[in-house]
Amino acid sequence: MHHIKRNGGYLISLAVMILCLVWIVYFNGDQHYLILSFACLVVSMLPFYWHFENRQSEAREVVFIAVLVTIGALGRVALAAIPDVKPTSFIVIMAGLVLGPEAGFIVGSTSAIVSNIFLGQGPWTPWQMFAWGMMGVTAGLIRNFKWAHNRYYLAALGVVYGFLFGWIMDLWYALVYVSPLTLKTFIAAYVASFYFDLTHGITTAVLLFLFYESWYRIITRFKYKYGLGDVQDQLDKSDF
Template identity: 75%
Template sequence: MGYAISIGVFVLCLVWITFFNGDQHYLILSFICLAASMLPFYWHFETRESEAREIVFLAVLATVAALGRVAMAAVPDVKPTSFVIVMTGLTLGPEAGFIVGSTSAVVSNLFLGQGPWTPWQMFAWGAMGISAGLIRNFKIAHNRYFLAILGLVYGFLFGWIMDLWYVMVYVQPLNIKTFIAAYLASFYFDLAHGVTTAILLYLFYQSWYRIITRFKYKYGLAGVQDEINQQSF
């Protein structure tokens, strides 16, 4: 419920930026989107016991994702950001995945440059974290070969969302030919993003999953204590 509200806020911000000259207020809208991305956490904060260490752990993951992007800024789309976001969703759930995904975008752009693209990146990475969290209970979602394919797909989906913003704002005249041309122009960058995410998920999924899961159960993060209590009955 919480992240459904967040997605709604994101969509409204994206529509405003695209059609109502909202690029003049992109910074304000970016922080509105950031606040919206925190709604899932606050929603659960009110319905279950949450502690400061959970906030800190999510902040650490978002920082790792953001710094991974900043550190590799010289190499277009070869970044571990999506890997960290997907791992967060797979281990901690959709709310945590959405928070880390959207937060890492706005934090990394503090170093790389804010702009009307920031809410779109927050939405794309947030959606990536949600979708990874929603499939975490399926056995196939923890198969390295499946994750490698998923990582490749995520790279292209992220790029296509960003291309949609680009063509709606900058491509004139907008028709099927210019639309396809804009998407084809980003193929290399989307491929690099997808391949990087696929390789990282294939090589480091198991080690990251063990580490995050250990913290999850040791400190009772992401509602794990509620799961334990339910299993005990």
């Protein structure tokens, strides 16, 4: 039942985002499409937070996730002067790879809103929350594959994540600032962000290549010592 609820949350979020994109395309000329997109983003996050709040989480797990969120947020704030150098992505990916997709989503989305307390909140915040949240989710979903723990594959994945994050934010930029919104102007908005996305991707790739093994050992040690992530689920299964 626990896994059914968890997977159900992922499916609900995916379905909401698909409906969001279809709705935006269909009402492209409507002045309310931006508000609708924000509403869809918020709704898509609710299943994750609902499951996290309603399952039995011990204080030590919440504290450890809060520590990862703090590190991710401070890393972004400290390097805010350097455009698109975001060590936050490294923290989010590591959280997903070790603790699972749920923790990855919480670390990613919460890091965005916490760091924006210092950098400035705005209509871009829910998009950043979703982009980093999905980064954590997908990292958690691939963690059982052997290649997902190879530094070279992870470095390549870091570059991909940099571009995917940028493309999600480009969608927000195009909806807010690009007028008229045509296929040409939409593509131009994506092309203009290429070097920023590349910088983000390379930063993430370098951090994953150099520090994956040490961070993996550290987080895994805490995971098993304090029963974090899915360790408790595995213990529960062993009772049957």
